[in-house]
Amino acid sequence: MLKPHIGDSVLRHEDARFLTGRGTYVDDITLPNQAFAAVLRSPHAHARINGIDASAALAISGVLLVVTGEDWLKQGFGPIPTKSAVNKKRDGSPLNEPPRHCLAIGKARHVGEAVALVVAESHAAALNALDAIDVDYEALPAVTDARKALEPGALLVWDDIPGNFCLDFELGDKAATEASLKASDHVVELDVVNNRVTAVPIEPRGAIASYDAKTDCYTLYNATQNVHANRDTFAEKVLHVPKEKIHHIAPDVGGGFGVKNGVYPEPALLMYASRKLGRPVKWINTRSESFVSDSHGRNQMSKVRLGINKDGKFQALYTETIGDLGAFCWTVGPFTPTGGSARTQGGPYAFKAMYYCSKAAFTNTMPMDPYRGAGRPEASFQIERIVECAARKLGFDPVELRRKNLIPPTSLPLKTAMGLDVDCGDFPQVFERTLALSDRAGYAKRVEESRRKGWLRGFAIAPYMECTGGGPKEFAGVRFQKDGSVELAVGSQSTGMGHETSMPQILAARLGIDFESIKYRQGDTEATPLGGGHGGSRNLELGGNAVHQAASEVIEKGRKLAAHQFDTDEAKVQFEDGHFFVPGTNQTMTMREAIEASFDPSKLPEGMAPGGLDANTTYERGVISIPNGCHAAEVEVGPETGVVRMVGYWVVDDFGTIINPLLCDGQVMGGTAQGIGQALLEVAHYDPESGQMVTGSLTDYALPRADTMPPMTIEYYEGAPTKKNPLGVKGAGEAGCCGAPPAVVNAVLDALKDYGVTHIDMPLTPEKVWRAIRAAR
Amino acid sequence: MHDFNYLRPKSLADAVAAFKNAGDGRYLAGGQTMIPVMKQRLASPSDVIDLSQVPELKGIAVNGGIVAIGAMTSHAEVAASKDVQAAIPALADLASGIGDPHVRNRGTIGGSIANNDPAADYPAAVVGLNATVVTDRRRIAAADFFTGMFGTALEEGELVTRVEFPTPEAAAYEKFLHPASRFALVGVFVARTKSGVRAAVTGAGPCVFRETVLEQALTRTFAANAVKNIDIDASNLNSDIHGSAEYRAHLVGVLAARAVAKAR
Numbered sequence A: 001m002l003k004p005h006i007g008d009s010v011l012r013h014e015d016a017r018f019l020t021g022r023g024t025y026v027d028d029i030t031l032p033n034q035a036f037a038a039v040l041r042s043p044h045a046h047a048r049i050n051g052i053d054a055s056a057a058l059a060i061s062g063v064l065l066v067v068t069g070e071d072w073l074k075q076g077f078g079p080i081p082t083k084s085a086v087n088k089k090r091d092g093s094p095l096n097e098p099p100r101h102c103l104a105i106g107k108a109r110h111v112g113e114a115v116a117l118v119v120a121e122s123h124a125a126a127l128n129a130l131d132a133i134d135v136d137y138e139a140l141p142a143v144t145d146a147r148k149a150l151e152p153g154a155l156l157v158w159d160d161i162p163g164n165f166c167l168d169f170e171l172g173d174k175a176a177t178e179a180s181l182k183a184s185d186h187v188v189e190l191d192v193v194n195n196r197v198t199a200v201p202i203e204p205r206g207a208i209a210s211y212d213a214k215t216d217c218y219t220l221y222n223a224t225q226n227v228h229a230n231r232d233t234f235a236e237k238v239l240h241v242p243k244e245k246i247h248h249i250a251p252d253v254g255g256g257f258g259v260k261n262g263v264y265p266e267p268a269l270l271m272y273a274s275r276k277l278g279r280p281v282k283w284i285n286t287r288s289e290s291f292v293s294d295s296h297g298r299n300q301m302s303k304v305r306l307g308i309n310k311d312g313k314f315q316a317l318y319t320e321t322i323g324d325l326g327a328f329c330w331t332v333g334p335f336t337p338t339g340g341s342a343r344t345q346g347g348p349y350a351f352k353a354m355y356y357c358s359k360a361a362f363t364n365t366m367p368m369d370p371y372r373g374a375g376r377p378e379a380s381f382q383i384e385r386i387v388e389c390a391a392r393k394l395g396f397d398p399v400e401l402r403r404k405n406l407i408p409p410t411s412l413p414l415k416t417a418m419g420l421d422v423d424c425g426d427f428p429q430v431f432e433r434t435l436a437l438s439d440r441a442g443y444a445k446r447v448e449e450s451r452r453k454g455w456l457r458g459f460a461i462a463p464y465m466e467c468t469g470g471g472p473k474e475f476a477g478v479r480f481q482k483d484g485s486v487e488l489a490v491g492s493q494s495t496g497m498g499h500e501t502s503m504p505q506i507l508a509a510r511l512g513i514d515f516e517s518i519k520y521r522q523g524d525t526e527a528t529p530l531g532g533g534h535g536g537s538r539n540l541e542l543g544g545n546a547v548h549q550a551a552s553e554v555i556e557k558g559r560k561l562a563a564h565q566f567d568t569d570e571a572k573v574q575f576e577d578g579h580f581f582v583p584g585t586n587q588t589m590t591m592r593e594a595i596e597a598s599f600d601p602s603k604l605p606e607g608m609a610p611g612g613l614d615a616n617t618t619y620e621r622g623v624i625s626i627p628n629g630c631h632a633a634e635v636e637v638g639p640e641t642g643v644v645r646m647v648g649y650w651v652v653d654d655f656g657t658i659i660n661p662l663l664c665d666g667q668v669m670g671g672t673a674q675g676i677g678q679a680l681l682e683v684a685h686y687d688p689e690s691g692q693m694v695t696g697s698l699t700d701y702a703l704p705r706a707d708t709m710p711p712m713t714i715e716y717y718e719g720a721p722t723k724k725n726p727l728g729v730k731g732a733g734e735a736g737c738c739g740a741p742p743a744v745v746n747a748v749l750d751a752l753k754d755y756g757v758t759h760i761d762m763p764l765t766p767e768k769v770w771r772a773i774r775a776a777r
Numbered sequence B: 001m002h003d004f005n006y007l008r009p010k011s012l013a014d015a016v017a018a019f020k021n022a023g024d025g026r027y028l029a030g031g032q033t034m035i036p037v038m039k040q041r042l043a044s045p046s047d048v049i050d051l052s053q054v055p056e057l058k059g060i061a062v063n064g065g066i067v068a069i070g071a072m073t074s075h076a077e078v079a080a081s082k083d084v085q086a087a088i089p090a091l092a093d094l095a096s097g098i099g100d101p102h103v104r105n106r107g108t109i110g111g112s113i114a115n116n117d118p119a120a121d122y123p124a125a126v127v128g129l130n131a132t133v134v135t136d137r138r139r140i141a142a143a144d145f146f147t148g149m150f151g152t153a154l155e156e157g158e159l160v161t162r163v164e165f166p167t168p169e170a171a172a173y174e175k176f177l178h179p180a181s182r183f184a185l186v187g188v189f190v191a192r193t194k195s196g197v198r199a200a201v202t203g204a205g206p207c208v209f210r211e212t213v214l215e216q217a218l219t220r221t222f223a224a225n226a227v228k229n230i231d232i233d234a235s236n237l238n239s240d241i242h243g244s245a246e247y248r249a250h251l252v253g254v255l256a257a258r259a260v261a262k263a264r
């Protein structure tokens, strides 16, 4: 019996299953008579497809089906539309959106684009078929750099999209920002690049589609983060079937980080193949394919200008960004370099004026979609780099300069120049606590110790302010069973974060029932009528509050039932700590007893059916919340080789109410690991000549490992639970990616300050660091 | 992976015979290179001849200044061997830094040198210590064994049975990790032996090589300072996004100095 409270570090319920190999991922599912699919992918960055001859493939024993782009079009299937919330250019016209069909039509536009699907009796036969398909490619030159793609005369990714231009965007007061820059004592300018990365979840994407001719319905098991929205797109836009005909299930999903949010072509292809063949069809992406067919993220090139006065007070911030979209708009690709990066410009600092503008371009590369943070980490990196640069250039102490410009709590609530509604928080307190944790007093001694070993030591602090996002509604359903068990179904979805623990924890804490009695369901279009899935640090804010709201409804119904039992007025019945009671009497009833009573018709009040405590509720978000916090990093740099070691790391986060500190720590560590990866190691690098992805395997794409990580101290500031939602939570999932890259990069530059090194682009590889040292020497 | 016949000979003679009888045979040692390559369908042998049950390929023996390591000895066994640690600590140290525990428990010295990955660690020790590669049919001097990128002097079906390392007076290996693969972006093995100083470099070029500039400097003075800022010719070195030829050349000097400093 476990009766947790909000704020308890309840151990992860799902871990026993995951750690002993008893999880059920898509690849663990085998349906009777299933066939195997494989995808033929373009080896070219850009090529005309003059013809596809599949006859040799079809002649291989066991090969059942080959589907080409032409076959696909003949079926009348539609393209996958983008759902970017920013979908107009500055002039009000719609963004330029090329059609994204499930298979390449006429041309392939990036390495890895799906060109054909094969289905066979066995996985091996499907692979043999891939080898046997003869595609007549006419290779074309490719453009892989968004800046080049926007230059006049650049070769075109899409013949009918002039200048490779998707859309432009602006936010803030341009005139006021320009005027404020002009009036500032200094204007500091810096080019900032947020490098292209990809998430590399442990479980690659995969799916099994099964069509049932009797009911004319599809069951789709899919490693996705978003069963409802993606089902709707498959049904309504691609296959043109009623959405009720697709039962979309995400079983255990092994990591997503955004790359499993979007709508991918393969599941739609599988549904078609299953219907055509009358049997289930399974497909699992390989790791190599994942690098060129999972969405990428970041890749923004920005020019940042900061207006600052002699006294160190920030005046104005002006950011111009070019965002790479890859070859298509993908699912919400255009949102990231536009609205996604604009909203949190300026971080937790006070500005008189801010202006953000951007352009997004098509290139012959794998398309972009959200990657953990989707624009907010980019913005955080931009502001923290320009602040550090200003401090160095103008001779301010970087800590002091930040301290001087943080928005004070007395200014809250406020609406930033970017229109962000910052309701509560205490940025200075969070900042000072982080500094104190990082033991500044002992720093000089540590620098000396490093120096004695031949290492340069550096420190940086990076306060950040971001915001939540994702679908604005969430469903929670609570169903009590006679046997005492409780089913909790929620439409948000875990891809490893631990919802199976945190969500039942909220329910158990509110109702005072046994945590172990709760069975959690998620990721299933039949478990919840709606669901926003995963993304934008939304689970607690949406799903958590939906559970909270469902619990409140259960309690309301329970009060009715208890009043009936107590033979008293409902208004007199209170609920606390798992008990219904009437103050001043000895009448009391536990929630467990109320649930039992709810199945006994003789105990029910008028109008309540047996099992009548069940609740089905939809929580709707009003305004997005503002997670914020502060990271501080200490690094050591080896001057001989340029190698960087993370040696100290401190975080204080304001995520509002902390439901489960253990799970929260996991989010902060994971986000920080990915942030360190982006800062020091990772880049999805394309060869500019061939358009091939150079880092297309784990022998070249450098991921952070356990030994990359520094010892970390993580604390929470819980003094400002938001009133924007009943739980007071602010979202924790992506914050690590906001704080880590600037903390790490600025700490490395701090270590190199005596050499006069002021800027290195991410990732800070040993060679780049070594070259910077050498150039400065 | 394509279909293949799986054979598990119980003796050296059977293994060699199995290869002779096969249409397109391949020996399988730890499988750490071979299995991934087969999975990617870059190799599809008709016959896979598993060497794990061949007794002649096993064991470590130290005798008369020679450390003989059977081809099927895993990296973990070499790293943990008290005999190797005592005779050539640098060799045990090198083995302990290959890959991860999984790789070290499966991967073998025979497989590693037969494969001759340009970034592999063992080739640096074989060349640096002037070892002799013993096969089912002859003895091959280190200088003749590694012939180019993934190339060796091994003939069709020739089976490495052991590697014989003469014990040096002092030796050490320094490896700069490739940030993604953690093979050697550059690795330098230095050895002071009765017949002179040797310095072998892996990772930096298409194939392991002796760096004469290092050897000359270290012959004059076997000290870190002698090579620390030495000029290494970058013209034949590898260049990729993880390290330009110039950077690799620089690392050769840095690592050589570190190796000399810790050589014992």
Ligand SMILES: Cc1cc2nc3c(=O)[nH]c(=O)nc-3n(C[C@H](O)[C@H](O)[C@H](O)COP(=O)(O)OP(=O)(O)OC[C@H]3O[C@@H](n4cnc5c(N)ncnc54)[C@H](O)[C@@H]3O)c2cc1C
Residues within 6 Å of the ligand: B026, B027, B028, B029, B030, B031, B032, B033, B034, B035, B051, B071, B072, B097, B098, B099, B100, B103, B106, B107, B108, B109, B110, B111, B112, B114, B115, B119, B120, B121, B122, B154, B158, B159, B160, B161, B181, B182, B183, B184
């Ligand atoms: C994740 C990972 C990380 C790694 N990291 C490193 C590293 O840091 N440093 C490093 O040096 N290596 C590294 N390796 C390689 C590993 O150390 C193995 O040594 C290497 O894969 C080959 O050894 P094997 O025993 O696995 O040979 P196999 O893969 O079984 O065989 C390789 C080749 O050698 C042939 N062969 C095998 N044995 C013999 C023999 N006795 N005679 C003739 N031919 C033979 C086979 O036919 C095959 O062609 C890594 C490998 C992996 C998978």
